[in-house]
Amino acid sequence: MIDLLGYGAFFLTIALSYAIICLGLNVQWGQAGLFNVGVAGFVAIGAYVSGLLTTPALAGRVGGFSLPIPIGWAAAMVAGAVLSYALGWLTIRLRSDYLAITTFGFAVTAQLAALNLERLTGGPFGMSFIPRPFSAFAADPLRFGLFNLGLVALVLLAMFLAVERLSSSPFGRVLRAIREDETAAVSLGKDAKHFRLKAFALGGALMALGGAVQAHFIGFIAPDNYLPLLTFQVWTMLIVGGSGNNLGAVVGAVVVWALWAVSASAIGALVPADQQARGASLQIVLIGVALCVILLLRPRGLIGERRTISRFADGRGDTRWRRLRRPDR
Template identity: 70%
Template sequence: MSVELIGYGCFFLTMALTYAIMCLGLNVQWGQTGLFNVGIAGFVAIGAYVSALLTTPDTANRFGGFDMPILVGWLGGAVAAALIAFLIGALTIRLRADYLAIATFGVAVAVQLSALNLERITGGPFGIGFIPRPFGGCAGDPLLFSLFNLGVLIVVVVLLYLALERLVRSPWGRVLRAIREDETAALALGKSAVKFRLQAFAIGGGIMGLAGAVQAHFIGFIAPENYLPMLTFQVWAMLIVGGSGNNRGAILGAVLVWGLWAASASVIASLFPPGQQARAAALQIVMIGVGLCAILLLRPRGILGEEKVVSRHLGKLPRALRPGTKPETPKQ
């Protein structure tokens, strides 16, 4: 196996895992709570720009350049996105379904336009470059550099997955599912639907911001065109394919859909001349849509469907009392 192939495999998995972090954030909002957020690109952009401003070197052309450590940038991007999500959620969380979708889409458009026009802060259409990359000292050895970056991202995804699994199986996570399935019953038990939805929306937004910060540092450059609504479509496709409500499904769907997206780009590049590739790039969306329809026809709940039982205590109940168990008919 050539060094170039290994390097490309590391880059592919690194990008796929950044999308997996976005899917995990969306899974908290939609898969666990039923919040229809189509403003993913906006929260990802907030995390990316905040982290870039905190960690890039000093420059006289724009605000920022605090030259802080990368870890500080990642945490700052996540906290900033969570705070913005909390403020937006406080205004919109009572909206239902399509109304919440319209509101979050408007937020994403506002963030993208702000990044495009606030040149003194975001660099405008030119974006922000020279974003420090993890293990930048190993850049002289591309293979070692790629392996180290992939290792860092694997650690981030594993830690995030374990933390979210604990949350899902905690009383807090079970309340989210109860509100999603039957809000009236949850309210009758004294649970505040607005409070729990707002918490889930803020946590999901913070995870999306972390994904944007991580991705910005692995690419080394960000611009407003990186955060168009197409990003939101990609993340939704990944979660639906993998299995909404399942954290493992979110990670699997991100890898599969990103693989299909990368493969379709390679096919387009080989079949169409350079002058027509921009027009032919729309075929990528068609391929993703066809693949999404095929998977949903075969697996309506995604490749890895949602787990019906997440409480560790239900396994201790007698079999006849467990959810989904049919009562045994007495023998005659």
């Protein structure tokens, strides 16, 4: 029973860290319509920046400042926002397909930099000794897992409430207006580039924070953790949960991570040890099939975006927004 609870805490902690990343992608794609396929790059930036600031100094490696974990997480968000803003400033005017190519190139560059800058990142050997929250309880796996789960859940809740508030604010409504009809939004005096840059930077900051949270929970990072497969996972989570809906992004992260974990266990039990490489490919196929099935049953995801379609006044003259869900079929 204790082992089951410990595994459940570990599973949910990883899933909720992915939910933070998924919230960032939802800001960029679900709210602003920015097609970012370089998610892995922003996650890697957050993980390595926080790791460099919080790990102890090691011989032969640059960095290692032994700073507190909250400072590392804050620095990861700043680094993600700054790099996202800089990349967006250069590319935000491109159409979606060109923006996708640019962000993918950024992700590949970040992964190759982590692989080759050995004195800074540890290179192919990775970065170890990353401090873990509540490490004083490491001897008690259950308590350690539950405390970490609570911390990650609090971080996710704070980010979720902030993004929800932003989505319902005038800024969020302008983003959706630009996403739906940029020409109409610009004709009303809205600077589309300015709003998209802010959304892109905010999404990058959340992705970097999610990467930092994962790095400190696991305690070790390596370039192989940030291959394009990570981007595929996060996009699948958002699509399954419901693009444009922050709660859907969180639910999608948990559901898809559960499918990923279950499929990995099944393949590990059924596929011989010398065929594990093929088993990993089969796992991706199974996730793709599950994605197709879910979208056939729920085309807009498990929790679709709520769309404001009309405004009405009650008998007292109060004006309220009426939100209706479109049918799934």
